[in-house]
Amino acid sequence: MRSLKIILLSSAFNGLTQRAWLDLRQSGHAPSVVLFTDQATVCRQIEDCDADLVICPFLKDRVPQQLWSNPARPLVIIHPGIVGDRGASALDWAITQQVSRWGVTALQAVEEMDAGPIWSTCEFDMPADVRKSELYNGPVSDAAIECIRDVVEKFAKGFVPVPLDYTQPNVIGRLQPNMSQAERTFSWYDCARFIKRSIDAADGQPGVLASIQGAQYYLYDAHLDSRHGTPGDILAVQDDAVLVAAGDRSLWIGSLKRKAQPGEETFKLPARYVLAEKLAGIPVLDGSIASQTFNEQAYQPIRYRECGHVGELTFEFYNGAMSTEQCQRLVAALRWAKARETQVLLIKGGRASFSNGVHLNVIQAAKVPGLEAWANIQAIDDVCQELLTARQLVISGLTGSAGAGGVMLALAADRVFARAGVVLNPHYKTMGLYGSEYWTYSLPRAVGSEVAHKLTEECLPISALQAQQYGMIQGIGPRCPHAFSQWLMQQASSALDDENYVLTRARKATLDLEQVKRCREHELAQMQLDMVHNRQQFAEKCRNFVLKRKTCQTPQRLMAPWAVAREAASIDE
Structure with missing residues (x-):
């Protein structure tokens, strides 16, 4: 198949859009992102380029007629529903109605929303007791990638999409209203x-x-x-x-x-x-792992169990954000786990994500956000320090995607494994931060100084496969969360028999604590300028992120060279 010029039109560069962008590039195509800012700008960006195809992985805005009515360049919507399903609350209804099977449909944009002819569909068994974000980032995202691949292949072969026909017995989806609070x-x-x-x-x-x-x-x-x-x-x-x-x-x-x-x-x-x-007078329960028996069914944001010589510590923080207090609890848990007579310490993230670093919402809510950010970054550094200095062989399991300090936290381990399909964003600059979490030590240690510079300066997502090629991770496990957890425990249990174990132990024995300390001191000196003194507009960027302010333009780093060249030529004319 020839390389296609594909526009990814999206309301945000969210996890699914990042996966689509990475997957298309890996398949040899040239995707370019257009973030939906305003209709006039979006129409100009797309009309002025010579894209073969427009795919919308995540679009909350209505597509302008000027774009969907162009017969020479199909515009395909990725809808998180089965064939025939229509409406913006597709997943909300699917969970509420406890459907047993759901899917994703790729359909051509027409005037009536979600009513266009069908390019592709992919169905899956609906997980039980699943929350919407978990469903979206898991089975929906997987099915969406399958649909996008199918659309691209069909487009290259001249496929004509099939009109939606509600008289067909296999079309069981229906128009659903937007779900109200009532x-x-x-x-x-x-x-x-x-x-x-x-x-x-x-x-x-x-x-x-x-x-x-x-x-x-x-x-x-x-x-x-x-x-x-x-x-x-x-x-x-x-x-x-x-x-x-x-x-x-x-x-x-x-x-x-x-x-x-x-x-x-x-x-x-x-x-x-x-x-x-x-909350005055309300009993406060002790949630520490020292006082709670491991129970996957109970509310345990941090939980611990042992399997032979492996101690497994899971931390599950909502949306992967780690506040100062959450980091302090995790430090206490790590110190307790490190004191156990285990030889391997396995740390895992939660169901939907691994970690995205400091808790921007808690920072924004503080009386002095810069000081809360400063406390938060030191607390997450303490977490990384516990991992770097552990007696045990430390393995981190990327159960979900990770960003910024969350990636660097994982790299503080001796070995890193990832679930298939996860996306990593190993950079800080887009938030106006230099970064900490010992990244100036852990990242070059994993990938070398040249690649470390490239990753932190380009500010682009990378796939698990790319991370493995760079040396950031040592293995990729099953996409299914349950299967990945089992696979991860197998990796941890057999780690001591791995031929690389001797090399890892030797590296741990020669850890230069003074160098590690200097890296932290240098990073924090830079972060104090960013967080407390707002050197690179962190305060404004944090506020915009937390309040979900819409971007005013598509960052140039997300635009393919062919799209940038066409836009520049159009502006010059």
């Missing part, structure tokens, strides 16, 4: 599983509006618990979450967003932060 609502007297499903279906955006202690909040990050109480009462606090009684049992609620007043902007924060003034 359709998401619940009573605390409802059963806990129903409430959890309502929150899961609104995970990420928009959340479920509910009342807690007489005030209105949008709820996220729900976990079932067996304790009982008066429905609606807060029964306990653990780490960042609050335990709220429901009709039959109770739920941990990890994150909240206060309902905004007119003209006000609010954002998600850990529930304990939001409800701080309402």
Whole structure:
């Protein structure tokens, strides 16, 4: 197949768009990103280039007629629903209605939204008790990549998309309205599983509006618990979450967003932060791994178990963000785990992501954001220090995608393994930061100084396969989360028999602690300028990220040379 010039038109360079961009490049094509800013700009960017095909992996904006009506250049929408399904709340309805099977459909854009002819479809069995972000970043993302590959192959062969025909018995999807808060609502007297499903279906955006202690909040990050109480009462606090009684049992609620007043902007924060003034007298439970038996069904953001000579520590922080206090809890857990008589320490992320570094939302909510950022970066550095100085062989498992400090945290381990399909963003500059987490030590150690410079300066995502080729990771496991966890434990259990183990032990024995210390001191000196003194507009970039401000233009680093050249020629004319 010849190399195609493909525009990826997207509302944001999100995880799926990054996967599509990487996958197309790996297949020998030349994708170029156009972020949807305003209709006039988007039309000019696409009309002025000679793209063969436009694919929209993640588009919340309506496609201008000028673009979809061009017969010479198809514009294909990737819709997270089965054939016939239409509407912006596809995943919300699928989770709410507990469908057993779902899918992704690639369809040509027409005037009526999601009603165009079909290019491709890919279905999957719906996971049980799945939250929307987990579904989107997992089976939906996988199916979307399959559809995009299929679309590109079919386009190259001159395929004509098939009109949507609701009279066909296999077309079972239907037009679904945008799900309103009235359709998401619940009573605390409802059963806990129903409430959890309502929150899961609104995970990420928009959340479920509910009342807690007489005030209105949008709820996220729900976990079932067996304790009982008066429905609606807060029964306990653990780490960042609050335990709220429901009709039959109770739920941990990890994150909240206060309902905004007119003209006000609010954002998600850990529930304990939001409800701080309402928690006087509420019991605070000890969530440390030293006091809790491992239980995958319980609310345990940090959990630990042992399997032979392997100690496995899992940390599952919502959206991969790590606040100062979360980092401090993780440091305490690591110190406890390091004191155990194990030979291998395996650290894993959660279901949806590994880590994205410091917690920008908590930083933005602080009275002095720069000082909170400064405390946060030192706390996550402490996590990395515990990994670098562990007696055990340390293995990190990238259960999901990682960015910025989250990538560098993984690299503080002796060996790194990744789940197939994860995307890594090993850079800081786009947030106005120099970066820390010992990256000036760990990244060159893994890939060499030349590649380290390239990765941190280009500010582009890389695939797990690229990371393995660079030497950042040593193996790629199954895409299925459950299968990956089993595979990861097998890797950890057999690590001591690996021929590379002797070399790794020798490297650990000769660790230059003074060099490591100097790297941290240099990084923090730079980060103080960025976080406290706002050298590179970190404060503004953090605020824009947290408040989800729309980008004003597509970054040039995401534009292919052919698209940049055409746009420059158009401007000159």
